[in-house]
Amino acid sequence: MNSHELFRAAILPHLRPGDWLTLLLGGACVVLLALNLWNGGLADKAIIRSGGKIFREVPLSHDQQIEVLGPLGISVIAIQGRKARIASDPSPRQYCVRQGWLQQAGEIALCLPNQVSVELAGSRKKYDSLNY
Numbered sequence: 236m237n238s239h240e241l242f243r244a245a246i247l248p249h250l251r252p253g254d255w256l257t258l259l260l261g262g263a264c265v266v267l268l269a270l271n272l273w274n275g276g277l278a279d280k281a282i283i284r285s286g287g288k289i290f291r292e293v294p295l296s297h298d299q300q301i302e303v304l305g306p307l308g309i310s311v312i313a314i315q316g317r318k319a320r321i322a323s324d325p326s327p328r329q330y331c332v333r334q335g336w337l338q339q340a341g342e343i344a345l346c347l348p349n350q351v352s353v354e355l356a357g358s359r360k361k362y363d364s365l366n367y
Contacts, residue, residue: 278340278355281319283312286350295319295355305349312353319353321346 283290285303293301295317303310308325318336324346331346340357 276340276357277317278319278338278342278357280356281312281314282354282356284352284354292356303351305346305351307349310346310349310351312351319355320344321351321353324349324351 298315301312310324311322313322318338320336321331326346326348331344334344343354345352
């Protein structure tokens with residue numbers, strides 16, 4: 236007897252309508268909590284760091300491009316439509332450029348060889364293991 240047959244024979248006949256309602260409401264609560272607690276919300280500003288120090292904090296409300304000097308050269312950070320990204324970077328593997336657009340508070344893009352980073356900040360941070 237496999238697990239599916241065991242469920243149908245042993246558990247299913249004992250579930251009443253109130254049990255199904257409880258399972259449904261419990262599942263809905265889990266989904267709503269996950270969406271609300273793991274969502275960082277919209278970001279208000281971008282914090283740009285170079286060499287571990289804050290280079291500039293800029294609002295996301297104005298579209299602009301910012302050049303940041305790092306040890307390898309200039310990284311270009313683009314802010315457009317309340318989103319930010321590292322548009323170009325002299326680092327060899329281009330991981331931070333490939334990360335794409337950041338839009339929620341707590342998201343970050345790091346260019347480690349060039350020591351440049353962009354972090355989005357807002358009223359709430361997105362949950363991750365470091366915040367726990």
